[in-house]
Ligand code: FAD
Ligand code: MG
Ligand code: MG
C-alpha cells in the first residue's frame with residue numbers, strides 16, 4: 254500500500270507538468286513571488302523566466318545579505334555594501350518587480366492583494382491585485398517579542414538594514430551625549446550600558462561587534478569614557494550559542510568573560526521601561542533591574558500577520574508556522590508554494606509507515622524479511638524518504654547493503670532474517686537523523702534553488718539532470734527537498750570566529766575568522782557587493798571604523 258502510496262506521492266511531486274506539456278497551451282503560466290530575501294532571490298536567480306510570466310512583490314526593492322548585518326551596526330561594513338537592488342538582479346531577466354507589500358492572499362480566486370509602501374503623499378495608497386497560477390511565498394518572518402511589555406517601544410531589532418543603521422547611529426549618539434559636560438557619573442554610566450537580549454548567533458555576534466567597536470575604535474576617540482561602558486548579554490537558555498557544538502558555546506562564554514561582556518544566563522526578560530530592563534533569574538528567582546542606554550532584542554522569529562491570516566483561510570490556523578510538504582507545496586492549498594523563514598517542511602518519518610512497508614516487503618507473509626526483500630524495499634523508498642541517504646552518508650555506509658548489515662546486527666545476536674521489531678529498530682535510527690530545518694539563509698537559499706529547478710524542468714517537460722535527480726516513469730518524479738547542512742559560523746570578535754562544519758568538525762580561532770571572510774565574500778550575490786564588502790573590510794583594517802553619525 255505504502256509503496257504504491259509513496260510512489261504516488263513522489264509522482265505527485267510533478268509540479269506543473271500536466272498542463273505545461275500541452276503544446277496548444279502557448280500562454281505562459283503566471284508566477285508571483287512574494288519577498289526578495291534569501292528564499293525569493295535564490296528562487297528568482299535559478300528560475301528560467303522565459304518559461305513563465307514572472308512578477309515579484311516586495312516592500313524593499315533590494316536584497317539584503319543578512320549575515321553581515323551585525324557588522325553594519327558598528328560600521329565594519331557599510332549598509333550599501335550588503336544590499337543589491339532587485340532591478341539590477343532582474344535587468345537581464347524577463348521579470349517584473351513591484352515595490353509593494355502583499356496585504357492579503359486569496360487562494361480561492363488565485364489572487365494576491367498588494368499595497369504601495371512609498372512615503373509619497375497619497376490620499377489613499379494605491380492598492381492592486383495580481384493573478385497567479387503559481388504563488389511562491391518567501392516573505393520571511395518578523396522579530397518575536399513574546400509579548401514582553403515595552404519591547405516594541407524601547408528596543409531595537411536587528412532584522413533589516415534600517416535596523417542596523419539605526420543602531421549604528423544611536424551607538425555614536427550615546428558616546429557623544431555621554432561626553433557632554435556636567436553629566437552626573439550615574440547618568441553617564443546608565444547611558445553607556447548596552448544590553449543585548451538573546452544568546453543566539455545574531456545576539457552573540459552583535460555583542461562581539463559592539464565590544465570590538467568600543468575597544469578598538471571608540472576608546473581611543475573617547476578615552477574619558479573608558480571605565481563607564483558595559484555590555485550585558487541576556488540569555489534565557491542555559492548557554493549562549495546553544496544550537497552550536499558544546500565546545501563552541503563554552504569557548505564563547507569564556508571569551509566573553511575575558512572580554513568583560515556580562516553574560517546573564519538563564520534569565521527571562523519580564524519587562525522593559527524607559528529607564529531599565531527587568532529580568533528574572535530562573536534558578537534563584539531573583540529580579541534584576543538594569544538601567545540601559547540601548548537594548549538590542551534578538552530572540553527569535555514570529556509569523557507575519559499576512560501569513561497568519563492566510564493560514565486561517567486554508568485550515569492551518571492551529572499551527573505556529575505555515576506547513577508545506579517535502580516538495581514545498583503549502584498544505585491544503587493548490588498552486589501555492591512556501592519557503593524560507595515563513596514556512597516549515599513537514600518531513601515524513603519512515604516509522605509512520607512501517608507496518609505497511611513491512612507488509613508489502615514481506616512477500617511470503619511469514620513475518621520475516623529476507624536480505625533481498627529488505628534491500629529492494631529500501632531501494633524502492635529511498636526517493637521518498639531522503640533521511641535514508643542522509644543516514645548512509647552520515648555513517649559512511651556503502652549503499653543500502655550497509656544499512657542491511659546494521660539492521661541484521663541490531664539485535665542481541667546476528668540474524669539472517671528481519672522481523673518487524675528489528676526492522677523498526679533499524680528504521681528509527683534512520684529517522685532519528687531527521688531534524689527540523691533551522692530558520693537560516695542556508696535553508697531558504699537551498700529551497701529556492703530546489704523549487705526553481707523543479708519549476709524549470711516541469712515547464713520544459715523534459716527530464717532533469719543534476720541535483721534534482723528526477724526519475725521518469727511515465728511522468729517526472731521529483732526528489733523531495735533535502736537540506737544539506739554546509740556548516741555554520743559564529744564570529745566572536747577580536748578577529749576570532751568559531752565554525753562547525755559537517756562531520757563533527759569544530760574549528761575556533763583566528764584562522765577560522767579568515768575562513769569566515771572568504772566564505773562570506775564568496776557567498777555575495779554579485780561582484781559589485783563582493784567588491785564593496787572586501788573594500789570595507791580593508792578600509793577598516795587600515796583606518797578603523799568610521800565614528801561619525
Ligand atoms: P527574508 O530573507 O527575511 O526575506 C523576506 C522578504 O520578504 C524581504 O524581502 C521582505 O521585504 C519581504 N516581505 C516582507 N513582508 C512582505 C509582504 N507582506 N509582501 C511581500 N514581501 C514581503 N542565516 C544564515 O544561514 N547564516 C547567517 O549567518 C545568518 N545571519 C543572520 C543575521 C541576522 C542579523 C539576521 C536577521 C538573520 C540571519 N540569518 C542567517 C537568517 C537569514 O537571514 C534568514 O533565515 C533568511 O533571511 C530567510 O530567508 P527568507 O527568504 O525566508 O526571508
Ligand atoms: Mg525571501
Ligand atoms: Mg534577506
Ligand code: MG
Nearest residue numbers: 302305306347
Ligand atoms: Mg517572463
Ligand code: MG
Nearest residue numbers: 615619621622
Ligand atoms: Mg518473509
